[in-house]
Amino acid sequence: MKTLISRTLILLSLLTIASFYSFSQESTKISPYVQLQYFKDNNDNSSLKTTLTYSKNRMEIPLEGMKIIFYSGNEKKNKIAEAVTDEKGVAVCDLKEKSDFSSDATGQWSFSTDFEGNDTIESGSAELSIRDVILKMDLAEVDSVKTITLNAEKIENGIEVPASGEMLTVYVPRMFSLLPIGDVTLDDSGNGSLEFPADLPGDNEGNINIIARFEEHPEFGNVEKTATLKWGVPSSYTVPKGHRALWTKVAPLWMIYTLSILLTGVWGHYLFALISLIRIRRNAKKDESSDLRNI
Amino acid sequence: MTEKKLLEDLTPEIESTGLKWYLTFAAFFIVFCVGIYGLIQQIDKGHIVTGMRDNVVWGLYIVNFIFFMGLSYAGALISGVLHLFHTGWRKSVIRLAELITVISLVIGPFFIFFCIGRLDRLPFLVMYPRIQSPITWDVIAISTDLIGCFMFLYLSFIEDFAILRDYRELNVPPWKHKLYKALSLGYTGNEKQKKILKDAKNVMAAMIIAIAIIVYSVLAWIFGVTLQPGWHSTIFGPYFVIAAVFSGTGLLIILMWIFRKIYHLEEYITKRHFVNVGVLLTIIAAFYGYFTFSDYLTKWYGSIKMDSLLIDKLFSDYYSLFIFANYVGILIPCIIIAFPKFRTIPNITIAAVIAVTALWVNRYIIVIPTLETPFLPIQDIRPAWIKYSPTWVEWSLTFAGISVYGMLFMLVSKIAPIISISEMKEKDQIEILK
Numbered sequence: 030m031k032t033l034i035s036r037t038l039i040l041l042s043l044l045t046i047a048s049f050y051s052f053s054q055e056s057t058k059i060s061p062y063v064q065l066q067y068f069k070d071n072n073d074n075s076s077l078k079t080t081l082t083y084s085k086n087r088m089e090i091p092l093e094g095m096k097i098i099f100y101s102g103n104e105k106k107n108k109i110a111e112a113v114t115d116e117k118g119v120a121v122c123d124l125k126e127k128s129d130f131s132s133d134a135t136g137q138w139s140f141s142t143d144f145e146g147n148d149t150i151e152s153g154s155a156e157l158s159i160r161d162v163i164l165k166m167d168l169a170e171v172d173s174v175k176t177i178t179l180n181a182e183k184i185e186n187g188i189e190v191p192a193s194g195e196m197l198t199v200y201v202p203r204m205f206s207l208l209p210i211g212d213v214t215l216d217d218s219g220n221g222s223l224e225f226p227a228d229l230p231g232d233n234e235g236n237i238n239i240i241a242r243f244e245e246h247p248e249f250g251n252v253e254k255t256a257t258l259k260w261g262v263p264s265s266y267t268v269p270k271g272h273r274a275l276w277t278k279v280a281p282l283w284m285i286y287t288l289s290i291l292l293t294g295v296w297g298h299y300l301f302a303l304i305s306l307i308r309i310r311r312n313a314k315k316d317e318s319s320d321l322r323n324i
Numbered sequence: 325m326t327e328k329k330l331l332e333d334l335t336p337e338i339e340s341t342g343l344k345w346y347l348t349f350a351a352f353f354i355v356f357c358v359g360i361y362g363l364i365q366q367i368d369k370g371h372i373v374t375g376m377r378d379n380v381v382w383g384l385y386i387v388n389f390i391f392f393m394g395l396s397y398a399g400a401l402i403s404g405v406l407h408l409f410h411t412g413w414r415k416s417v418i419r420l421a422e423l424i425t426v427i428s429l430v431i432g433p434f435f436i437f438f439c440i441g442r443l444d445r446l447p448f449l450v451m452y453p454r455i456q457s458p459i460t461w462d463v464i465a466i467s468t469d470l471i472g473c474f475m476f477l478y479l480s481f482i483e484d485f486a487i488l489r490d491y492r493e494l495n496v497p498p499w500k501h502k503l504y505k506a507l508s509l510g511y512t513g514n515e516k517q518k519k520i521l522k523d524a525k526n527v528m529a530a531m532i533i534a535i536a537i538i539v540y541s542v543l544a545w546i547f548g549v550t551l552q553p554g555w556h557s558t559i560f561g562p563y564f565v566i567a568a569v570f571s572g573t574g575l576l577i578i579l580m581w582i583f584r585k586i587y588h589l590e591e592y593i594t595k596r597h598f599v600n601v602g603v604l605l606t607i608i609a610a611f612y613g614y615f616t617f618s619d620y621l622t623k624w625y626g627s628i629k630m631d632s633l634l635i636d637k638l639f640s641d642y643y644s645l646f647i648f649a650n651y652v653g654i655l656i657p658c659i660i661i662a663f664p665k666f667r668t669i670p671n672i673t674i675a676a677v678i679a680v681t682a683l684w685v686n687r688y689i690i691v692i693p694t695l696e697t698p699f700l701p702i703q704d705i706r707p708a709w710i711k712y713s714p715t716w717v718e719w720s721l722t723f724a725g726i727s728v729y730g731m732l733f734m735l736v737s738k739i740a741p742i743i744s745i746s747e748m749k750e751k752d753q754i755e756i757l758k
Contacts, residue, residue: 088377275456288455288461295468295472295531302528305479308520312520313512316512
């Protein structure tokens with residue numbers, strides 16, 4: 030018994046220490062992680078995205094409601110926007126109407142983002158250099174083969190130059206995530222092509238969405254082109270009413286029969302046990318009344 | 325050994341409660357309170373306070389759930405089989421097995437509740453059930469099993485309640501007398517009542533064996549019907565059942581040792597009981613080892629990419645746990661019990677402790693490494709999402725579960741004797757007849 034009590038006390042002490050340790054971390058000043066990303070969408074609209082997070086107990090926790098300042102330029106910074114982080118710790122700066130960025134000698138834009146910090150969170154910043162790229166996607170059937178042709182030209186010193194040797198990834202959105210269907214490496218003229226699979230299911234008319242992307246490219250950032258056309262296999266997802274299957278609302282009959290038989294068998298035996306208890310009680314009452322009569 | 329002696333030996337624990345009992349109970353209660361504090365943290369801040377993330381969505385809670393449910397089914401199987409086969413030595417230990425069944429079955433499902441992010445949606449399981457879903461099977465199976473095991477336990481208690489009701493020298497508060505009177509249903513032990521009770525117990529003993537096998541298989545199928553590496557196995561049903569009996573037998577030995585020591589039951593729980601249950605543990609360990617080897621050999625030889633990745637992970641990141649669960653946990657109990665000279669009560673108890681701990685670890689390495697080996701490539705992956713390690717909240721609730729287990733056993737032992745007086749009396753009569 031003594032051993033049991035002493036072991037229990039040791040366990041309690043360990044739990045208490047663990048609890049205090051977890052609370053003691055609250056008092057330290059938060060060191061944030063600032064990430065700056067560049068995006069260019071299908072309509073050539075550009076934006077900057079800053080994500081402000083910090084790490085606690087191996088988890089990345091977003092910092093909401095923090096003021097973020099966006100700058101352009103490298104040596105001489107020009108403030109271009111201010112934004113406040115949302116619940117995901119994200120602040121976005123739309124660059125659509127802010128095209129007068131100063132570029133360096135090679136034509137690269139420089140952006141930076143600042144978080145000034147406060148009493149509980151340290152300040153932080155991030156920088157990014159981006160070269161504009163013009164991405165084009167052409168979808169055509171070449172000799173009955175559905176072919177995706179991509180072309181990318183980067184801007185160097187104000188001139189369009191083929192983005193040779195660069196790699197793009199082509200995706201098709203599926204239910205849970207994007208399905209990569211292939212990578213395309215651009216040739217010397219900035220062109221590349223990919224055969225589109227003939228057996229991908231589309232909607233009931235065969236429509237399918239295709240996305241070509243530079244992803245987290247060190248020079249171009251995130252740039253994408255999208256298109257929708259009838260290259261998918263028309264698929265009907267409607268299930269006939271009353272169809273019995275694992276995935277429909279109504280279960281296969283064998284399942285219902287099996288479960289019913291099992292439950293009837295088991296609960297039948299329970300009922301027998303319950304009736305036995307009632308019979309014991311009745312028998313006892315009968316005995317009691319006969320004893321009283323004998324008295 | 326007469327009924328009078330049995331009552332004199334076994335009722336003092338019902339009549340009075342010592343300081344040690346209160347201290348032990350208080351210690352358990354404090355651990356329970358720490359668990360409640362952890363639970364409040366979890367409800368307040370969400371599952372972010374646990375180690376569970378997008379990939380590893382099941383952690384310690386599910387491990388504990390499987391473990392406790394396994395103990396329960398093992399208790400049901402052991403008590404049912406011992407009852408049906410009229411094993412002579414069973415009488416001292418059968419009640420412990422019955423209590424293991426019910427108490428484990430009460431605690432186990434709570435870990436599912438801890439694991440559910442949206443508890444408010446729990447009624448949907450009943451409101452919109454899908455018979456196709458193994459989760460629905462499990463809900464039906466566990467609730468059916470719980471009712472059946474309660475009924476079997478109650479049936480086995482009736483005769484003892486009647487004996488305690490009629491024992492004039494029993495010095496307990498009036499509410500306990502009233503309780504015994506109500507729960508004994510007026511049982512007097514006449515021939516008709518004996519026959520009714522015996523038939524009901526036989527039927528329920530057979531039924532709980534069948535239900536235990538079905539219910540634990542259903543739990544195994546929740547894993548087995550998925551295509552996850554390590555889980556998608558046709559032998560998972562029987563493998564889980566064998567593993568459950570292994571852990572339950574181990575726990576039975578541990579409880580025999582504890583109650584023998586605390587309540588001074590040396591005369592009733594003898595070395596013979598330890599050896600017999602120990603031999604049962606060894607036989608089951610051999611079967612369990614065979615199933616384990618068969619399962620992993622098939623996966624390893626098949627060399628399916630994800631299975632190979634999982635086995636590599638088990639032999640690298642989880643090497644110590646894997647070796648402990650599947651080598652040490654099987655071989656050491658076998659060696660201790662197989663050789664007669666090692667078969668002392670402390671040695672057999674140590675073997676049981678190793679077996680039970682190994683089984684818990686086995687559950688851990690069944691659940692976690694598989695979830696850390698996902699089929700789908702995950703974008704924007706972070707190490708914290710793919711590598712699970714339990715937090716203090718999960719540990720506190722785990723220990724709270726164990727403490728509730730202890731508290732319930734302590735409370736039950738204050739209501740009725742931990743050894744069945746009626747069974748022992750019956751044994752006495754049989755021996756006199758012989």
